[in-house]
Amino acid sequence: MLTLADLRIGEHxxxxxxxxxxxxxxxxxxxxxxxxxxxLTHHAPFGDPIALKVSGYxxxxxxxxxxxxxxxxx
Amino acid sequence: xxxxxxxxxxxxxxxxxxxxxxxxxxxxxxTGNFPGVTMDKxxxxxxxxxxxxxxxxxxxGIYSIYPKSIDEELVINILGNxxxxxxxxxxxxxxxxxxxxxxxxxxxxxxxxxxPTVLALNMIDVAENQGYVINSLKLARELNxxxxxxxxxxxxxxxxxxxxVIKTLKHRYASNDALPLSVADELxxxxxxxxxxxxxxRSLLWxxxxxxxxxxxxxxxxxFDHLLEKHQFEPKKYKxxxxxxxxxxxxxxxxxxxxxxxxxxxxxxxxxWTDRLDKVFIHSFWGYVIFLAILFIMFQAVFTWAxxxxxxxxxxxxxxxxxxxxxxxxxxxxxxxxxxxIAGVGGVLIFVPxxxxxxxxxxxxxxTGYMSRVMxxxxxxxxxxxxxxxxxxxxxxxxxxxVPAIMSTRSIGSWKDxxxxxxxxxxxxxxxxxxIYTVLIAxxxxxxxxxxxxxxxxxxxxxxxxxxxxxxxxLSAWVLKKILRAKERSYFIMELPTYKGPRxxxxxxxxxxxxxxxxxxxxxxxVAISIVLWVFASYGPGDSMAKxxxxxxxxxxxxxxxxxxxxxxxxxLENSYAGHFGKLIEPAIKPLGYDWKIGIALxxxxxxxxxFVGTMSTIYSLGGEVDNExxxxxxxxxxxxxxxxxxxxxxxxLGFSLLIFYAFAMQCMSTLATTYRETKSWKxxxxxxxxxxxxxxxxxxxxxxxxx
Numbered sequence: 001m002l003t004l005a006d007l008r009i010g011e012h013x014x015x016x017x018x019x020x021x022x023x024x025x026x027x028x029x030x031x032x033x034x035x036x037x038x039x040l041t042h043h044a045p046f047g048d049p050i051a052l053k054v055s056g057y058x059x060x061x062x063x064x065x066x067x068x069x070x071x072x073x074x
Numbered sequence: 075x076x077x078x079x080x081x082x083x084x085x086x087x088x089x090x091x092x093x094x095x096x097x098x099x100x101x102x103x104x105t106g107n108f109p110g111v112t113m114d115k116x117x118x119x120x121x122x123x124x125x126x127x128x129x130x131x132x133x134x135g136i137y138s139i140y141p142k143s144i145d146e147e148l149v150i151n152i153l154g155n156x157x158x159x160x161x162x163x164x165x166x167x168x169x170x171x172x173x174x175x176x177x178x179x180x181x182x183x184x185x186x187x188x189x190p191t192v193l194a195l196n197m198i199d200v201a202e203n204q205g206y207v208i209n210s211l212k213l214a215r216e217l218n219x220x221x222x223x224x225x226x227x228x229x230x231x232x233x234x235x236x237x238x239v240i241k242t243l244k245h246r247y248a249s250n251d252a253l254p255l256s257v258a259d260e261l262x263x264x265x266x267x268x269x270x271x272x273x274x275x276r277s278l279l280w281x282x283x284x285x286x287x288x289x290x291x292x293x294x295x296x297x298f299d300h301l302l303e304k305h306q307f308e309p310k311k312y313k314x315x316x317x318x319x320x321x322x323x324x325x326x327x328x329x330x331x332x333x334x335x336x337x338x339x340x341x342x343x344x345x346x347w348t349d350r351l352d353k354v355f356i357h358s359f360w361g362y363v364i365f366l367a368i369l370f371i372m373f374q375a376v377f378t379w380a381x382x383x384x385x386x387x388x389x390x391x392x393x394x395x396x397x398x399x400x401x402x403x404x405x406x407x408x409x410x411x412x413x414x415x416i417a418g419v420g421g422v423l424i425f426v427p428x429x430x431x432x433x434x435x436x437x438x439x440x441x442t443g444y445m446s447r448v449m450x451x452x453x454x455x456x457x458x459x460x461x462x463x464x465x466x467x468x469x470x471x472x473x474x475x476x477v478p479a480i481m482s483t484r485s486i487g488s489w490k491d492x493x494x495x496x497x498x499x500x501x502x503x504x505x506x507x508x509x510i511y512t513v514l515i516a517x518x519x520x521x522x523x524x525x526x527x528x529x530x531x532x533x534x535x536x537x538x539x540x541x542x543x544x545x546x547x548x549l550s551a552w553v554l555k556k557i558l559r560a561k562e563r564s565y566f567i568m569e570l571p572t573y574k575g576p577r578x579x580x581x582x583x584x585x586x587x588x589x590x591x592x593x594x595x596x597x598x599x600x601v602a603i604s605i606v607l608w609v610f611a612s613y614g615p616g617d618s619m620a621k622x623x624x625x626x627x628x629x630x631x632x633x634x635x636x637x638x639x640x641x642x643x644x645x646x647l648e649n650s651y652a653g654h655f656g657k658l659i660e661p662a663i664k665p666l667g668y669d670w671k672i673g674i675a676l677x678x679x680x681x682x683x684x685x686f687v688g689t690m691s692t693i694y695s696l697g698g699e700v701d702n703e704x705x706x707x708x709x710x711x712x713x714x715x716x717x718x719x720x721x722x723x724x725x726x727x728l729g730f731s732l733l734i735f736y737a738f739a740m741q742c743m744s745t746l747a748t749t750y751r752e753t754k755s756w757k758x759x760x761x762x763x764x765x766x767x768x769x770x771x772x773x774x775x776x777x778x779x780x781x782x
């Protein structure tokens with residue numbers, strides 16, 4: 001299963017679902033909804049955390065958190 | 075203020091809430107405390123109509139009414155409880171128009187709680203630059219509320235907002251009674267039967283968040299749990315489904331009210347200034363270089379710029395004292411005024427320039443949006459030590475003062491990350507340590523020498539002490555991470571706001587508030603301790619003090635003039651109550667190189683370390699050479715001779731041992747009290763006190779033994 005953690009800088013993806021129930025509420029509230037398009041824009045040093053464009057703003061999260069977001073490539 | 079109309083300001087972080095608050099209230103602001111919590115409560119007065127003033131309550135920025143951290147809990151505790159003393163008559167939800175959907179999520183939740191709400195659309199210009207045109211009239215009809223277009227930063231649109239608020243207060247629009255996502259009618263009825271009538275969504279909020287709401291007692295919480303079980307209701311599932319549903323409804327509304335001028339096939343979004351700056355500021359290499367450079371400039375600047383006003387204050391206080399001693403009769407009262415009170419007040423005032431500079435830098439970093447970038451690039455490293463990217467803010471604020479720093483840990487969602495941050499933050503060298511460092515470094519580090527011919531060696535020593543505190547904080551965090559067990563896991567999901575020019579008014583208000591708090595809060599303690607100390611240092615048990623003068627004259631018949639009175643003064647100090655205390659603990663601190671005079675300073679500074687310099691001034695002005703031209707504390711300490719060796723007392727070994735002791739020791743009642751309030755247990759302040767003091771003792775012992 002492809003997750004947001006698999007994206008490389010500049011790549012697009014579309015959110016399809018979540019694997020972690022606890023984190024999903026926070027992610028949903030921040031605008032990471034199924035069907036939303038995301039673009040990976042930055043890595044912090046050492047590749048973690050990551051920054052992505054979603055719903056018109058920049059959101060950061062750790063790689064392990066990004067791995068709970070399922071995506072399909074656009 | 076029972077009958078004053080109160081409006082709560084609600085909004086996402088960075089939506090422009092504080093700008094609007096400052097625009098509406100100007101300088102009519104006051105900070106207070108919410109009942110039962112230590113969080114700062116910011117209120118202000120807004121003149122809605124001529125002769126009609128209303129109170130504006132600024133609430134912490136949130137993304138949803140479902141709290142994820144302690145600071146977010148406050149919002150549901152006020153909005154969910156109509157009996158709360160701060161319950162508002164209505165709410166203004168400030169929304170960032172350039173991120174409309176996410177901002178409307180919070181708006182729709184607040185409106186459904188049954189609170190009359192006005193939607194204030196901010197940053198419309200930003201949205202239009204991105205190609206979005208919002209039809210706010212249509213939006214108002216769709217959402218069934220008053221919508222006001224504002225520019226909070228420039229103060230445009232306040233007139234329209236006033237009209238919207240007046241209308242809403244008059245008609246008190248009812249919310250839509252339907253729940254965003256229906257639940258069994260019996261469930262809501264059960265909640266209402268047991269806990270009273272409320273809007274359905276508020277009943278549901280009680281049911282789902284009862285553990286975080288202070289209005290319910292243990293028994294009520296248990297009956298909520300029974301209801302959840304009886305109806306097989308799962309709050310987590312419901313909240314997620316509700317959020318998705320709300321976004322669906324919001325998307326439909328936005329679809330109808332917003333025109334997107336961007337062509338669909340424009341795949342790449344427009345490059346903004348923020349994107350360009352982020353290429354550098356969060357770059358894997360340059361990001362760190364810039365961050366370190368900013369920190370270094372901050373220290374060099376604070377050490378060099380702040381010394382000018384500090385020297386003025388120091389010299390001014392010494393001159394004032396000499397002048398007063400000259401014109402006032404020589405009596406105990408004069409002594410108490412000059413060596414007790416004024417020396418104490420001087421010890422407070424001397425901090426002011428450095429505190430002002432530090433808060434200037436910290437508030438600039440926060441204002442511009444750079445602080446979030448620091449959290450982003452530091453998260454990985456901090457995580458290794460059991461901390462969190464968000465721990466960076468408390469740690470940096472700890473350079474100013476541990477009390478607000480510990481309070482700022484509330485935004486850290488995970489309890490373990492937060493607890494470790496609280497426990498290690500006081501190891502960061504706070505501004506109260508600065509004068510101690512300044513005085514001691516000046517005594518033991520040569521002023522003229524430079525490192526590589528560029529950096530002032532004293533500045534380098536100071537920077538080194540700050541680094542030492544920081545690395546000790548990391549090390550302690552790492553140890554605590556191994557010891558403490560976590561119930562929940564840590565997470566780091568955070569918005570990176572766009573870069574903004576700093577609002578200098580906010581910076582000025584922040585500096586003013588912190589300096590004022592320092593002078594009046596810390597100042598009270600310092601002055602009180604200075605006076606008490608003066609009394610204890612001037613009087614002794616029985617009639618021993620009275621006999622001293624005679625004894626000294628008998629023992630040292632050759633002494634005359636200044637030498638004689640100095641000898642008498644120091645003998646008096648040694649036989650005073652303070653002297654006895656100092657002697658009592660001398661055996662314990664001898665291995666660190668300290669004598670009983672430093673012992674007195676250690677005892678007094680256990681309540682507040684900033685007392686050290688004041689204590690030293692009091693002790694040496696009572697017991698040492700009082701020479702008008704060399705009356706500053708630095709010179710008095712430099713002149714002190716070690717009676718055992720006959721060499722200067724403050725040599726490198728003692729100086730560094732003291733520096734290390736003060737760098738690590740937990741000597742601040744206010745910090746311990748804050749830790750108690752934030753952790754709600756005496757266990758953690760005790761742990762904090764214990765481990766830091768042990769660390770300080772052992773490290774100072776090692777330093778003294780190695781250097782001497």
